[in-house]
Amino acid sequence: TLRLICTTTAAQRKNVGASGPEKYTEAFIKKQIEEFNLGKRHLANMMGEDPETFTQEDIDRAIAYLFPSGLFDKQARPMMKHPTEVFPEQRKVQWGEDGRPFHFLFYTGKQSYYSLMHETYEKLLNVQKHQDQMIAQDLPLQKEKRNLAGSRWLTKIELEEMLLEKVSDDDYSRFIQLLEKLVALPCADIEEKYIQKFSKEVPVQLQKVVIEPLQYDERGVAFSTGEGKRKTARATAVVYDNGTGKVTVNGIDVLHYFPVLQDREQLLFPFQFLGRIGKHDMVCTVSGGGRSAQAGAIRLASARALSSFVTEKEVEFMRQAGLLTVDPRVKERKKPGQEGPRRKFTWKKR
Amino acid sequence: DDKLLTEPLSHPDFFSVKELFTLKDLFDARVHLGHKKGCRHRFMEPYIFGCRLDQDIIDLDQTMQHLQLALNFTAHVAYRGGIILFVSRKRQFCHLVESTARACGEYAHTRYWQGGLLTNANVQFGPGVRLPDLLIFLSTLNNVFEPHVAIRDAAKMNIPTVGVVDTNCNPCLITYPIPGNDDSPAAVEFYCKLFRMTIIRAKDKRRQSEAIEELR
Numbered sequence: 094t095l096r097l098i099c100t101t102t103a104a105q106r107k108n109v110g111a112s113g114p115e116k117y118t119e120a121f122i123k124k125q126i127e128e129f130n131l132g133k134r135h136l137a138n139m140m141g142e143d144p145e146t147f148t149q150e151d152i153d154r155a156i157a158y159l160f161p162s163g164l165f166d167k168q169a170r171p172m173m174k175h176p177t178e179v180f181p182e183q184r185k186v187q188w189g190e191d192g193r194p195f196h197f198l199f200y201t202g203k204q205s206y207y208s209l210m211h212e213t214y215e216k217l218l219n220v221q222k223h224q225d226q227m228i229a230q231d232l233p234l235q236k237e238k239r240n241l242a243g244s245r246w247l248t249k250i251e252l253e254e255m256l257l258e259k260v261s262d263d264d265y266s267r268f269i270q271l272l273e274k275l276v277a278l279p280c281a282d283i284e285e286k287y288i289q290k291f292s293k294e295v296p297v298q299l300q301k302v303v304i305e306p307l308q309y310d311e312r313g314v315a316f317s318t319g320e321g322k323r324k325t326a327r328a329t330a331v332v333y334d335n336g337t338g339k340v341t342v343n344g345i346d347v348l349h350y351f352p353v354l355q356d357r358e359q360l361l362f363p364f365q366f367l368g369r370i371g372k373h374d375m376v377c378t379v380s381g382g383g384r385s386a387q388a389g390a391i392r393l394a395s396a397r398a399l400s401s402f403v404t405e406k407e408v409e410f411m412r413q414a415g416l417l418t419v420d421p422r423v424k425e426r427k428k429p430g431q432e433g434p435r436r437k438f439t440w441k442k443r
Numbered sequence: 444d445d446k447l448l449t450e451p452l453s454h455p456d457f458f459s460v461k462e463l464f465t466l467k468d469l470f471d472a473r474v475h476l477g478h479k480k481g482c483r484h485r486f487m488e489p490y491i492f493g494c495r496l497d498q499d500i501i502d503l504d505q506t507m508q509h510l511q512l513a514l515n516f517t518a519h520v521a522y523r524g525g526i527i528l529f530v531s532r533k534r535q536f537c538h539l540v541e542s543t544a545r546a547c548g549e550y551a552h553t554r555y556w557q558g559g560l561l562t563n564a565n566v567q568f569g570p571g572v573r574l575p576d577l578l579i580f581l582s583t584l585n586n587v588f589e590p591h592v593a594i595r596d597a598a599k600m601n602i603p604t605v606g607v608v609d610t611n612c613n614p615c616l617i618t619y620p621i622p623g624n625d626d627s628p629a630a631v632e633f634y635c636k637l638f639r640m641t642i643i644r645a646k647d648k649r650r651q652s653e654a655i656e657e658l659r
Contacts, residue, residue, distance in 0.1 A: 199550060200560065
């Protein structure tokens, strides 16, 4: 019996989405690399340079010279990079000629993630076995405290990059739980090398703060300068040691320059925080901005100046209190079609 | 090449699988222990020897026969270079099963089973995947005490299955059921050891036969 299989025109059309994201074959990438090398030599020739010693920086400079672009986004401008940087790294074919897959967990679907879990669990069992042996021999269990504050686990995106396959939120949290469990055991020092693969150093913020050394006056009095800004105000402050707490702004006494109490409190805050109210003198110059902005600028400048008088721990306290951070808030621009930065025009129903 | 494939089929026990285990080994590994009477599955009644203090005892003579058939079959599949997939959803033995599979050079799946793995393999993995030629279940139930989806999928895709069925499991769709305990660590380690020995033995015999053929 004949079987008539009628397909509609819709079914005959290629389903573009069904094949998944674009897969780059090895031959394609090889061709791209050849084309790139050829293009590099052409470019060197055009620029009059030696094709053999033409580096990536030279390429970038040449492209920026030949194709000037005023686009804001750097990644939207024309660029010529090596194909391995342009095309994302993809997994090659997972099975050999006879059809047998290479990895023993291939049929799970997420082979790299599950093999990672398998290895980590094996390390956990090793540690437990070692612990049992130590207890059997009555040896003390080592407990060197791992520095928990200075390191963090890999993020989900970093793990995805490491494994070259998608990791879901649940899987990621399970993996982190397993790592935490491994680290919590007393004899985890054995697998320290393995754990370090998944932990990253968190650079202590304080190292970025530069502390100026103290300078000495002609009379032998120690002083230090600091600069600060807030909105459009710019201020420089010079803080002298062995003082009485006198503050001068632009040659005028602080009581006359800042009649409002709030501004004077802002000036005093760094000193009050460190408990050095009556011990320092201050001379500052400030320009731009309004009354509150100038007060904030002087506060930042004086905090920076004071950081040279004070120990590193207290500088860290100041940083955590927010005395050393520049306030990034500026006036937001007005947008067309609106009355102000956020306010819209009055809506009339008819 | 033809002779290599047809020669093992003429012998009833080409790989001498019967020597790998005795009834005493099965008893020592606590394979005969089943679940309580209330958990008993109706289709497991022919395999049960009796019931003591509400706990079912599996008939080890029948287990011996089934185990021989199953091991013989796995040996033949491994001899012909087939892909063997170990499946188990027991969290206790997940690591053990994966290590056994890796030691044999075969494959394992002891994690969450995604729906279209066997039936929709071309879309999930890529065109031209080779599906497993044998599925070995160290435990036929999944974490919710229901029959594993892979049994039904293997039956749909015409893939033969070997499975250890406990007293609360359904032995219907499995081609070579092995009535026995799937919960004790001793029993599962015993099964893993048996499967590993058969597969390695079959692969070694294959390599020897190929070497002999090449010498001729």
